[in-house]
Amino acid sequence: MPLRSLADLQPGMVLAADAESPDGNHRLTSGTSLTETHIRMLRGWHLREIEVEAPHQPQDASTDAPEDAAQAVLSRFVHLPGDNPFVIELRRQALARADTRVPPKACRPAHRKPDAPAGVPAPEKILTGDPVLVSLPEVFMRIREVLSDPSSTIEEAAAVIGKDPSLTAKLLKLVNSAFYARTLRVSGSLPPASVDTLTRAVMLLGLNQLSTLAMGVSVLPLFRDIPADCVDLRQFWQHSIGVGLVAKILSARLGDPSPERYFVAGLLHDIGRLVLYKRIPDVSGEALARAAESGRHLVVVERETFGFDHATLGGMLLRKWRFPESLEQTVWRHHDPMAADVPLEPAIINVADMVAVATLAGGSGERLIPEFIPEAWRLAAISPPDLPEIVAMAESHLEVVCAMFA
The missing domain is CATH 3.90.105.10 (Molybdopterin biosynthesis moea protein, domain 2)
Structure with a gap:
């Protein structure tokens, strides 16, 4: 041939x-x-x-998927309003990828329990009971100090971040990626050559933006010991990076001057699930299995099983780590953005999560497309015809950006 x-x-x-x-x-x-x-x-x-x-x-792109693959896609949309224009277009985008997207691995907990386990620890106890989450890397704490000090200089920020060679390499790769080049080109600050020092990176992105990005990236290694029967970490970070990419695209379309914080919010939006998988894997595995068997959203089953959900736990963790309050609130409210004092940022993550779950690789445990919240989509200020371009842009960069975090 x-x-x-x-x-x-x-x-x-x-x-x-x-x-x-x-x-x-x-x-x-x-x-x-x-x-x-x-x-x-x-x-x-x-x-x-x-x-x-x-x-x-x-x-037609909406009918070229094999019947079984198409049916699997449609089953993930059954709880959504089928006549909504956004849902119709998102479903069409998902169907167009039905025969190419490798679905996330299903959780198969080693030990099933007939009833909900009793005595689930309170969120505060879950967070304080893990020495890894309590004793953060020195570079993280130093970056946090730089970020909270209004008198910090570009050189000081670069020196702190530069103490971690692995983190430095990831940040420079990210800033030099095609995805970031597009953002810098739109803002008029695209450099004529590659960015080869942290000082230049800080000058291009801004002190707060690069420091926030560095804090977000620096927490990734803290969750390497998650049980494989709860979640595939590679798929988890694929999904998280996908949400970050979509959120950054959406914020750029809105003309937001600080798109990096949306990328970090997307990167960390499900970090509460990693804490659950790390600290109480048996109960978390049971919640995953129940959600799959009952056909309900995992976040709903989490609330029933634990008395709280991963978004609440993630927000509490970021507060404990003293992340910027806007990031903490965005992670905390990404399933309920209209309850936030400032709903725009969690609304962007809510929309990005829905788009990523439907069309991009990876997964954090949720099988169904997240709930459609019309007010969040209105705040994102996009229309259904915008979705194909947004999905294609995120999709074209996902593999490359994921490789930078490997």
Whole structure:
């Protein structure tokens, strides 16, 4: 079969061999009739050539998924208002990716319990009972001090962050990524060459923005010991980064001058779930299984099982760590943004979470598309026709940004 450059692909061409993304999370199978969505996705994978057969008549993007894959997608939308224009477009985007998106691994807790376990610790006890969460890395605490001190200088911030070579490398890769280049280009501050020092990075993004980004990235290694039967950490961070990317895109569309805090809020929005998986894995595994078996949202089952949910716990953790109050409140209220004093930021994360769960790789344990909150979508100031571009942009950068955090 002939090899074709991705630049030469046209709708209707048929794959003669499987095409797979470099990380193995997405796959188009042999025999797939390519649509515009497929072609855009393949180009986002940065493949050079693929094998194709003679063109077939193009199919509509909403109907090109295999029946079983399409049904699996539709089952995740059943609780949403089926006639809402946003839901219709989001469902269409999800269906277009149904045969390529590898679903998150299901939780299979090792020990099932017939009844809800008694004596779930209070949130405060969960947070104070783990020495890892209490004794934070020195670099984190130093960054926090810089962020809270209005007299801190660019050089001081760069010196503090630079004490952690791994963190420095991640931040410089992120600032030099195509995704950040686009943001800097829009703001008119795109540098003529790569950013090779933290001082330049601080000058480009701003002291508060880079320090907030550094704090968010520095907490990732604290959760490496999560039991595998609760969550796949790789998929968890894929989802979290996906929410961060979508949130940053949405904030940029609104002209917000501080989009990095939205990326960090997306990165950490489900951190409360990691605390639950780390501290009470048996009970958390049971909640995951119950949510799957009952067809209800995991956040609802969390409230019934624990007496609180992951968003509350995550907000409390960020308060304990003395993150900026806006980040704490955004994480705390991302499932109930209209209850926040300033609802815009949690509303952006709420919308980004819904988009990411529906269309992007990864997952934090939730099988269903999150609840649709009309007021949050109004605050995000997007229309249904905007969704394809937003999803495609986040999708095209997700794999590269995830690799930076590996």
